[in-house]
Amino acid sequence: MKNGGGPRVVTVDPQAPAAAALRDAAALLKRGDLVAFPTETFYGLGAAALDPDAVKRIFELKGRPESKPLLALVDSMAMAEAVAHVSPAARAMMARHWPGALTIVLRAHADLPAVLTAGTGTVGLRASSHPVALGLVRAFGAPVTAPSANPSGDEAPVSAAGVLGHFPEGIALVLDGGRTAGGAPSTVLDMTVEPPRVLRQGVVRLTASELAR
Numbered sequence: 001m002k003n004g005g006g007p008r009v010v011t012v013d014p015q016a017p018a019a020a021a022l023r024d025a026a027a028l029l030k031r032g033d034l035v036a037f038p039t040e041t042f043y044g045l046g047a048a049a050l051d052p053d054a055v056k057r058i059f060e061l062k063g064r065p066e067s068k069p070l071l072a073l074v075d076s077m078a079m080a081e082a083v084a085h086v087s088p089a090a091r092a093m094m095a096r097h098w099p100g101a102l103t104i105v106l107r108a109h110a111d112l113p114a115v116l117t118a119g120t121g122t123v124g125l126r127a128s129s130h131p132v133a134l135g136l137v138r139a140f141g142a143p144v145t146a147p148s149a150n151p152s153g154d155e156a157p158v159s160a161a162g163v164l165g166h167f168p169e170g171i172a173l174v175l176d177g178g179r180t181a182g183g184a185p186s187t188v189l190d191m192t193v194e195p196p197r198v199l200r201q202g203v204v205r206l207t208a209s210e211l212a213r
Helices: 019-030 052-062 077-083 088-097 131-140 160-166 208-212
Strands: 008-011 035-038 043-046 071-073 102-108 122-126 173-176 187-190 197-200
Touching: 008 019, 019 035, 019 131, 019 173, 035 131, 043 052, 043 160, 071 131, 077 088, 077 102, 077 122, 088 102, 160 173
Parallel strands: 008 173, 035 173, 071 122, 102 187
Antiparallel strands: 035 043, 102 122, 187 197
16 A cells, blocks of 8 residues: 555565565565565665665665665575675574574675675675565565664664654555564674674574584
8 A cells, every 4th residue: 555655565464475565575676666674673674785776775764874884684595605705604603593683794795885885895694584574585586685674873663654654755665564573683793703703682692602613
């Protein structure tokens, strides 16, 4: 349905989202538009992660400092390897915790947009366990950005209504999968250093033995 002159809102089953709705959202991403969708923590703001212009729109809409890189969702280890250097240790961590709320920072391939990595040469990747988020990435066939769908510094939304409250304009589509869990965000683990370093403690609690491997 149409929300006035703002984003279109499509209700989806959070456990079994309709393929047509995911294809529609993926088509918008391919066009360079922005799409909001539920994840296992908050609603995320999606753009085609490999499209520099689309990624720039994320920064502009959120008012996010350009020095802060964006994480991207992937649907598999193979998709992660297509955009980043995945070490054996990182593969093992993915096997244990993906899909799930663990973002792993890796060395990015040289052809990734600098705006996505904020010039760091690294990229944070995650495979979401939420059927809508994971289904959207699969329908799109490439990484999708997923910062929380709120202006930087504001409260992250746990509902489609919360997304619309933050962004009455600027987003093409909101996939409304109901209320998300909220609480802690994804855990962010930097695996470009040895030993790996937790940059943000979130949902996934990593043991000392995991970090020492």
